Amino acid sequence: MNPSEPVKKKGGRPPSVTKRDQQITVCLTKIEKLALSKRAEKAGLNLSDYGRQMVLTGKAQARLSAQENETLNQVARLGSNLNQIAHKANADGIRSIAIEANRLLHQLSQLLNKSAEG
Incomplete structure (x- = not known):
């Protein structure tokens, strides 16, 4: 590495495209x-x-509250599980995933009802 070359920063958040320099x-x-x-x-x-x-x-x-963030994370995880089930259904046939899909839909329903009440 040449000493005249600038040192690149590693990691961290990338710089914003829009710079707020006016007051x-x-x-x-x-x-x-x-x-x-x-x-x-x-x-x-x-x-x-x-x-x-x-x-x-x-x-x-x-901003979303901590509880709202947690609910969204749980919904995202359930969505990921549902996507995996869809892949399995395409590979093995729809009957192979019926019980698991019903369980996930029940969990999703409970989460949505809980967030609507709270």
Whole structure:
């Protein structure tokens, strides 16, 4: 390796294509800033992200809660299992997977009912 060549970084998050290098300043009272901070916290966002979303779209997309993330992960795992069952059904015939498919559909139904109630 030549000492004049730049050292490449390994791993980590790739740099963003869109660089946010422009600023605007907004003057608020302490109460207004506190109210804005509380709304950002409730949405699970930092103040900059919350303000940017509100200015650009008029609404802030709240982050998913830990329980919502867990439910989505469980649904994704069930989907993966269902995909494996579909491959087996194509290879071995549909009757070979009927019991397993019913079990997975029951689990999926329970998950969706639990998330709709909570």
